[in-house]
Amino acid sequence: MNSFRNIVLIGFMGTGKTTVGKVLAEELDREFIDTDDYIELWVGMSIKNIFEKKGEAEFRKLEAELCKKFANPASKIISTGGGMIRNAQNMNLLKQGGKVFYLKSTPERIAYNLRYDTTRPLLAVEDKEAKIRQLLAERTPLYQKYADYTIDTENKTVREMAEKIIELSGVRK
Ligand code: S3P
Numbered sequence: 001m002n003s004f005r006n007i008v009l010i011g012f013m014g015t016g017k018t019t020v021g022k023v024l025a026e027e028l029d030r031e032f033i034d035t036d037d038y039i040e041l042w043v044g045m046s047i048k049n050i051f052e053k054k055g056e057a058e059f060r061k062l063e064a065e066l067c068k069k070f071a072n073p074a075s076k077i078i079s080t081g082g083g084m085i086r087n088a089q090n091m092n093l094l095k096q097g098g099k100v101f102y103l104k105s106t107p108e109r110i111a112y113n114l115r116y117d118t119t120r121p122l123l124a125v126e127d128k129e130a131k132i133r134q135l136l137a138e139r140t141p142l143y144q145k146y147a148d149y150t151i152d153t154e155n156k157t158v159r160e161m162a163e164k165i166i167e168l169s170g171v172r173k
Helices: 017-028 035-043 046-053 056-069 088-097 108-112 128-146 158-169
Strands: 006-010 033-036 078-081 098-104 149-152
Touching: 006 017, 006 088, 006 128, 006 158, 017 078, 035 046, 035 056, 046 056, 046 149, 056 088, 078 149, 088 098, 088 128, 098 128, 098 158, 108 128, 149 158
Parallel strands: 006 078, 006 098, 033 078, 098 149
Antiparallel strands: none
16 A cells, blocks of 8 residues: 555655655665756746746746645655745645655755755745745745654655655655
8 A cells, every 4th residue: 555655755845855765765775856846847948947937936836836746555665855844735645645745954054055055946046045044934834734753854864764754754765
């Protein structure tokens, strides 16, 4: 039964959703979908360019389309963009099809992980850490609301996080 439910990763930018998702997919021999990568391939533009040329609202529409596409219970590993939780319909669909794991991290750690990053349009501001704090404060209640399980990423390796998720999901290797 559990094998036919997606494993969905949510959390702020820079918390390791994509990296952990890839390890999970490898360990469990499942298909991996990263919603940002999928959208980039689909539109043929980087996320940064989509935000610049089409606007954030258009990007959010594409995210919503993807959720409809991948909502059915299946055995995929789905890593979502950090803002996916802003749309209740997206999260209701994703929750119908799988178990949701929230990768939780501190603003300091996120700022450190993203210190050289230039691919996140929402963080292309002068004071990146202040923006991270602001967005994280706004979004944390939503991450918590939709999470079936919370994974504290502090002091954990990617493999340890993946093992914890496998254990909690009840999926057998
Ligand atoms: C966003 C997070 C990004 C990407 C886009 C917007 C957000 O994904 O979807 O830049 O609103 O938090 P990651 O969480 O994979 O960085």
